[in-house]
Structure formats: structure tokens, C-alpha cells
Amino acid sequence: xxxxxxxxxxxxxxxxxxxxxxxxxxxxxxxxxxxxxxxxxxxxxxxxxxxxxxxxxxxxxxxxxxxxxxxxxxxxxxxxxxxxxxxxxxxxxxxxxxxxxxxxxxxxxxxxxxxxxxxxxxxxxxxxxxxxxxxxxxxxxxxxxxxxxxxxxxxxxxxxxxxxxxxxxxxxxxxxxxxxxxxxxxxxxxxxxxxxxxxxxxxxxxxxxxxxxxxxxxxxxxxxxxxxxxxxxxxxxxxxxxxxxxxxxxxxxxxxxxxxxxxxxxxxxxxxxxxxxxxxxxxxxxxxxxxxxxxxxxxxxxxxxxxxxxxxxxxxxxxxxxxxxxxxxxxxxxxxxxxxxxxxxxxxxxxxxxxxxxxxxxxxxxxxxxxxxxxxxxxxxxxxxxxxxxxxxxxxxxxxxxxxxxxxxxxxxxxxxxxxxxxxxxxxxxxxxxxxxxxxxxxxxxxxxxxxxxxxxxxxxxxxxxxxxxxxxxxxxxxxxxxxxxxxxxxxxxxxxxxxxxxxxxxxxxxxxxx
Amino acid sequence: xxxxxxxxxxxxxxxxxxxxxxxxxxxxxxxxxxxxxxxxxxxxxxxxxxxxxxxxxxxxxxxxxxxxxxxxxxxxxxxxxxxxxxxxxxxxxxxxxxxxxxxx
Numbered sequence: 035x036x037x038x039x040x041x042x043x044x045x046x047x048x049x050x051x052x053x054x055x056x057x058x059x060x061x062x063x064x065x066x067x068x069x070x071x072x073x074x075x076x077x078x079x080x081x082x083x084x085x086x087x088x089x090x091x092x093x094x095x096x097x098x099x100x101x102x103x104x105x106x107x108x109x110x111x112x113x114x115x116x117x118x119x120x121x122x123x124x125x126x127x128x129x130x131x132x133x134x135x136x137x138x139x140x141x142x143x144x145x146x147x148x149x150x151x152x153x154x155x156x157x158x159x160x161x162x163x164x165x166x167x168x169x170x171x172x173x174x175x176x177x178x179x180x181x182x183x184x185x186x187x188x189x190x191x192x193x194x195x196x197x198x199x200x201x202x203x204x205x206x207x208x209x210x211x212x213x214x215x216x217x218x219x220x221x222x223x224x225x226x227x228x229x230x231x232x233x234x235x236x237x238x239x240x241x242x243x244x245x246x247x248x249x250x251x252x253x254x255x256x257x258x259x260x261x262x263x264x265x266x267x268x269x270x271x272x273x274x275x276x277x278x279x280x281x282x283x284x285x286x287x288x289x290x291x292x293x294x295x296x297x298x299x300x301x302x303x304x305x306x307x308x309x310x311x312x313x314x315x316x317x318x319x320x321x322x323x324x325x326x327x328x329x330x331x332x333x334x335x336x337x338x339x340x341x342x343x344x345x346x347x348x349x350x351x352x353x354x355x356x357x358x359x360x361x362x363x364x365x366x367x368x369x370x371x372x373x374x375x376x377x378x379x380x381x382x383x384x385x386x387x388x389x390x391x392x393x394x395x396x397x398x399x400x401x402x403x404x405x406x407x408x409x410x411x412x413x414x415x416x417x418x419x420x421x422x423x424x425x426x427x428x429x430x431x432x433x434x435x436x437x438x439x440x441x442x443x444x445x446x447x448x449x450x451x452x453x454x455x456x457x458x459x460x461x462x463x464x465x466x467x468x469x470x471x472x473x474x475x476x477x478x479x480x481x482x483x484x485x486x487x488x489x490x491x492x493x494x495x496x497x498x499x500x501x502x503x504x505x506x507x508x509x510x511x512x513x514x515x516x517x518x519x520x521x522x523x524x525x526x527x528x529x530x531x532x533x534x535x536x537x538x539x540x541x542x543x544x545x546x547x548x549x
Numbered sequence: 550x551x552x553x554x555x556x557x558x559x560x561x562x563x564x565x566x567x568x569x570x571x572x573x574x575x576x577x578x579x580x581x582x583x584x585x586x587x588x589x590x591x592x593x594x595x596x597x598x599x600x601x602x603x604x605x606x607x608x609x610x611x612x613x614x615x616x617x618x619x620x621x622x623x624x625x626x627x628x629x630x631x632x633x634x635x636x637x638x639x640x641x642x643x644x645x646x647x648x649x650x651x652x653x
Contacts, residue, residue: 115602118617119595126588126620129627133577133584249610256609264611265603266595273596280592284585304640311632318621325618460574536561543570544647 040353041361042343043189048365050191056228056373057205060221067213067220074409077214078145078388079298084219086305090312092219093296095226096381097124097287097313098320100374101182101440103229106321107354108347110328111340114255114263117328119270121321123280127287128317132310135288137303138459141541141548146385147294147451148393151458154534155466160454161397163473165389167450168291170477172386172420173427175290175443176379180428181436183375189349190368195432203425206380210387210417215299218380225370225377230316232370233323236351239358240330248326254333263332275504282444282508289447289455292385303545330354346437383420390416438489441506445484449476449511457519459542462535464519465528472519476511483507560650569642576639580631584624591620 075081084092102124110117143149148164180199187198209217244250255263270276287293297306331340331350334357343349352371356364391413396404404412450473457464457472484490486502504510541547560566594601602613 115611115613115617119592122588122591122617122620122624126584126624129584129624129631130581132628132631133581249607252614253607253609261603261605261609261611264609265613266599270592270595270599273593276592276596277589280589284588304636307632307635311628314625314628318625321621322618537557539561539566539570540557540650543566543573544643544650546647546650 040339040343040356041364042349042352042356043192045192046190046361046365046368048362049368050365052366052369053372056224056369057376060217060224060373060376061205061208063220063224064209064213064217067217071212071214071216072410073406074145074392074413076216077410077413078295078384078392080214080216080219082299082301083216084299086300086308087312088219088223089296089300089305089309091226091316092222092299093293093309093313094316094320095222095229095374095377096293096296097317098226098229098374099179099378100186100371101178103233103320103324103374104186104348104351104371105346106324107327107331107351108340108344108349110325111331111335111350112337112347113267113269114259114329114332115265116267116269118321118325119266121324123283124287125314125318125321127284128310128314130284131288131293132307132314134456135294135459136297136306136310138542139294139455140297140300140303140306141543141545142459142538143298144549145295145298145392146388147291147455148389148397151454151469152397153458154531154538155458155464155469155528157397157402159466160469161393163470164451164454165393167289167446167454167473167477168389168393169386170481171289171443171447171451172291172382172389173423174439174446175292176382176386176424177427177431178436178439178443179375179379179382180424181431181434183372183379184428184432186348186371186375189344190352190372196429199425199428202376202379203421203428205376206383206424207417207421209376209380210384210421211414214413215295215384218377218384219296219299221380222377225373226316228370229374230320230323232367233320233327233351236355236358236363236367237323237326237330239363240326240334240354243330243334243358251326251329251333255329258333259337263329272504274509275506278504278506278509279441281512282441282448282506285448285452285512286444286508287447289451290444291389291447291451292381294455295385295388296381302548324351327351327354330358334358379424383417383424386420386423387413387416390419435494438484438493441489442480442484445480445506445508445511446477448508449480449515450474451476453512453515453519457516457523461520461523462532463523463527465523465526465531467526467528468519468523471522472515475518476515479511479514480507483510556650560646565642566646569639569646572642573639576631576634580627584627587620587623591616
């Protein structure tokens with residue numbers, strides 16, 4: 035039994051310096067971006083100045099959160115192969131985005147995905163419903179990220195949780211308020227480069243201990259902890275559970291508002307397509323890296339030590355970094371993890387703000403009529419609102435087990451946002467009432483069923499048995515959402531909408547008239 | 550933009566445009582079905598036939614390892630296949646149609 039020797043939890047100078055350097059550079063970029071962020075097109079969509087490759091990096095940055103980096107590496111370190119099953123679920127949503135969503139979305143919409151859902155339909159009801167689905171997804175995701183951030187900073191630097199939340203909150207508000215989409219995009223790109231390089235370096239240094247041969251690494255893991263680590267374990271016990279989670283992950287990716295929003299930052303549909311190709315490549319590569327990192331931690335650090343610092347294994351990657359690269363490398367990876375959190379919550383905040391300002395304020399409240407400067411001002415005020423909300427919720431949920439909220443966010447995205455988006459693009463007879471009822475069905479079922487599921491009813495409310503047996507509601511809520519959307523549409527004919535469908539094809543497929 | 554309404558209807562009804570839409574939907578749906586089959590096939594094989602992925606190749610390594618990593622790479626390759634098709638065939642057809650629509 036090795037004695038536990040780690041500097042984790044002690045003040046790490048390298049970490050603090052690198053982190054402050056990151057914040058300084060990104061705030062500098064925000065200052066640069068601020069001068070170019072005056073119009074709505076600039077605030078929401080970086081004036082369409084982002085290239086396909088850059089957007090691909092930014093998208094992968096948005097997706098590779100600290101939760102996926104630390105969480106998946108941790109899961110692999112403690113459970114082995116199961117972590118890969120989880121990763122694959124997160125990855126396969128991206129091809130779907132490319133085949134079904136990316137190009138029509140870019141052609142039909144302006145700044146938000148609600149633009150596309152509401153394209154042919156009556157603006158007010160559809161915008162309101164879309165915004166509800168959007169905001170619910172964003173808020174649950176935000177809570178999970180903020181709570182994770184506070185806990186992580188607390189473990190890494192010893193700062194009190196509350197201080198951590200406030201620092202994260204203020205910096206992310208600064209990025210969005212002053213620099214809009216341009217700043218958040220470049221923050222994501224920088225962070226993606228840091229994360230991918232850091233993880234690559236970590237893998238190289240880990241494999242160096244095994245003669246640069248991953249096979250040796252896997253064999254050592256099997257010798258140390260048994261062959262079971264190289265096989266599926268308890269992750270897929272109930273097939274319905276696995277299918278439901280798979281649905282949430284695959285379809286949910288295509289319904290995440292902060293991801294979809296990024297497609298409007300590129301000039302045209304072709305660049306949107308390229309972004310997904312680039313993003314899928316980097317994300318896939320990232321998951322392969324986290325797999326090796328997890329096994330590296332399993333062998334070089336040991337499962338005892340990993341779970342000592344955090345039962346979920348979230349410290350595995352950091353401990354491995356320390357093991358192969360000393361305190362400096364630990365500091366570097368810790369700073370990168372922190373940067374990762376900042377970038378993701380900034381993107382979520384911007385998405386939330388754009389829902390409030392572009393979807394609700396302009397399209398519903400002002401019925402589409404507002405001047406440029408006015409809308410940008412409202413967008414900035416919305417940023418403050420969402421930011422304040424994120425900080426408050428982060429403080430309220432301190433210490434709570436909020437991991438289920440990411441699953442919930444994906445479930446809502448898969449059940450409320452995705453069905454209405456897809457049906458609006460491909461189905462002529464989709465009506466306003468159909469869209470609204472589909473969104474309401476999907477989001478309410480997702481929330482209610484998750485409350486009644488083992489993750490909340492048993493683990494959080496401490497009831498003996500769950501009322502709803504599946505851990506993820508997506509298979510029910512997503513299916514119901516589609517069925518309701520289709521049936522209601524068939525019963526509520528909307529001639530205007532179906533007429534526009536044919537004309538809309540010029541824009542959907544040829545991009546004529548795209549903004 | 551100044552596209553005459555008759556021109557729009559003409560283009561929408563043209564063979565060329567209808568073929569474009571049909572081809573696009575065929576490719577999109579086919580690739581979607583492929584990735585869904587691969588992923589859910591993987592998941593269901595774990596649920597119902599776990600032993601398959603545990604088959605040994607070598608002293609300790611399992612079949613699951615190359616399959617799992619393979620699926621990740623396959624997903625990316627699929628996006629590459631779509632991109633290549635779109636860049637070559639689809640974009641060219643789009644360009645031709647756009648020129649026809651906008652040439653007035």
C-alpha cells in the first residue's frame with residue numbers, strides 16, 4: 035500500500051501563475067474584441083468572421099468541459115473500459131449534427147436556433163416555447179459547471195467555494211459583456227489548444243513509462259487490477275437505461291443551444307459543415323487521450339490514491355500529471371482545467387443572454403422591431419442577468435450532487451430542442467401548435483421523469499425505490515415529444531406555414547437569402 | 550435580391566433542384582442510419598452479449614479495445630465522407646442552381 039504523497043490541495047505556484055496568465059491574456063483578447071463588438075451581428079455571431087477550422091476548434095472547446103476531461107479520465111481510472119463506452123456516446127452526436135442540422139441551421143437562422151424553429155411559424159408562441167427549452171438546458175448545464183468549478187478550485191487551490199464561484203462568475207461576465215461572441219470564441223480556441231496540447235503531452239509522458247506502447251499500458255492495468263478493466267463492466271446493465279442515455283447524448287448534442295449558436299459565426303453553410311468535421315476529429319482524439327490518461331492513472335497512481343482524493347475519480351488526470359511531470363505539470367493541467375470551466379460557462383452565459391434578448395425581448399416583446407444599438411444594449415443587460423443567476427445558483431447548490439444535471443440538460447436538449455428543430459427543417463406540415471406542444475411535452479416529461487428517477491428520487495431524496503426506473507428519461511420524453519409534435523400538427527393545419535415550406539427550400543438547400 | 554416569383558417556382562419545380570434535394574436527403578439519412586446502427590449495435594451487444602467484447606486478443610487485450618477506439622475513428626471518418634461528397638458533388642450542384650436563380 036503506497037503512502038499517499040501528493041501536493042494536490044497545497045498552493046501550487048505554477049498553477050496560479052499559469053491560470054492568471056490565461057485570465058490576463060483572455061481579458062486582453064476581450065478588450066480587443068470589445069472594440070469590434072458594437073452591432074448585433076458582432077455580439078451574437080462575431081460578425082460571421084470565424085473560419086470553419088476555428089469554429090471547429092471552438093466547438094470542440096465548448097464540448098470538452100472540465101467535467102468530461104476530469105470526469106471521464108476519472109471514470110476510466112476507476113472502471114476501465116466503461117469510461118470509453120461513455121465517451122463514445124458523447125462523440126456520436128456530432129456526425130448527426132453534420133448530417134441533419136449544421137447546414138440547414140446556418141442557412142435558415144440568424145443568431146439562435148429558435149430563428150430556425152420559428153422560421154415559418156408564428157413567432158411569438160414558438161419563440162417563447164423555444165426559449166423555455168433553451169433556458170432550461172442552459173441553466174441546468176450552468177449549475178453543474180458552476181458547482182463543479184467551485185469544488186475543483188476548492189480542492190486545487192484551497193480557496194473557499196464562495197470566492198471561487200464569484201471569481202468564475204465575474205470573469206465569465208467580463209468575457210461576454212464586453213467581448214460578445216468574438217471574445218468567447220477566441221477564449222474557447224485558446225483553451226482548446228491548451229487542453230489538447232496538455233493532454234497530448236500528458237499521454238506522451240505517460241506512454242514513455244511503457245516504452246511508448248499503449249498495449250503495454252493496457253496489459254499492465256490488467257495485471258494490476260484484473261482483466262475486467264479491459265471489458266465492459268457494470269455500465270450497461272439495463273439495456274433500456276443504456277439506450278435512453280444514448281438517445282440523450284446523441285440527439286441532445288444536436289439540441290444544445292450554446293453549441294448550435296456557434297454555427298452562426300461562420301460565413302456560410304459550407305464552413306458550418308467543415309466546423310463539424312474539424313470538431314468531431316478533435317473531440318474523438320480527445321476521448322482517445324482521456325482513455326489513455328485514465329489507464330495511466332490507474333497504473334501509475336493507483337485506484338486507491340485516485341479515489342482517496344475524490345470518490346468519483348475526478349483527480350485522476352491531475353495526479354497522473356504530477357506523477358509523470360512533477361508539481362509543475364500538475365499546476366499546468368490544473369490551470370488548464372480551470373480555464374476550461376471559464377470558457378464553457380462563458381459560452382453558456384452568452385447563449386442564455388441571446389435567448390433572453392434576441393428570442394424573447396426582440397421577437398416577442400418588441401415584435402421584431404428594434405434598433406441595432408437597442409438590441410445590443412438589451413443583450414448586455416441579459417448577460418448581467420444570466421451571469422448573476424449563474425453565480426446565485428452556484429452558491430445555492432453548494433455541496434449538492436449536481437452531476438445528474440448534465441444528463442438532464444442533454445435530456446431536455448434531446449426532448450425539447452431537437453425534435454422541434456428537426457421537424458421544422460424537414461416537415462412541411464409542422465405547425466405552430468405542434469412545435470409548442472412538442473417542446474412543452476419534451477421538457478416537462480424530461481424534468482418530471484428525472485425527478486422520479488433513481489438519480490434524484492433515491493439518491494437525493496432518499497426514497498427506497500424510484501417511481502421511474504430509468505436513470506435517463508430521454509427514450510420516453512424524446513419519443514413523446516416527436517409523437518405529440520406530429521399528431522398535434524396533423525390536427526392543426528397551418529396553410530401559411532406549409533406554403534412557406536416550398537419557398538424556404540431555396541434558402542435551406544441553396545443558401546439564397548441566408549443572413 | 551430581385552428574384553422574380555415565377556423564376557422561383559420554375560427552379561423549385563425543376564428536375565435539377567428536385568434531384569439535389571433528393572440526393573441530399575438520401576445521403577443524410579443513410580449516413581444517419583449507419584451511425585445509429587453502429588452505436589446502438591455496440592450498446593446492445595454490451596447489454597445482451599457482453600462476452601463478445603471481452604474476447605481475448607493476446608494475453609490480456611480484449612476485442613472491445615480496438616472496436617471501441619474503432620467506433621470513434623469511424624464516426625469521424627463518416628463525417629469526412631459526407632464532407633467530401635458535399636464539397637465535390639453537392640456544392641457544385643448548388644453553385645449551378647444558384648447561378649441559374651440569380652442570373653436575372
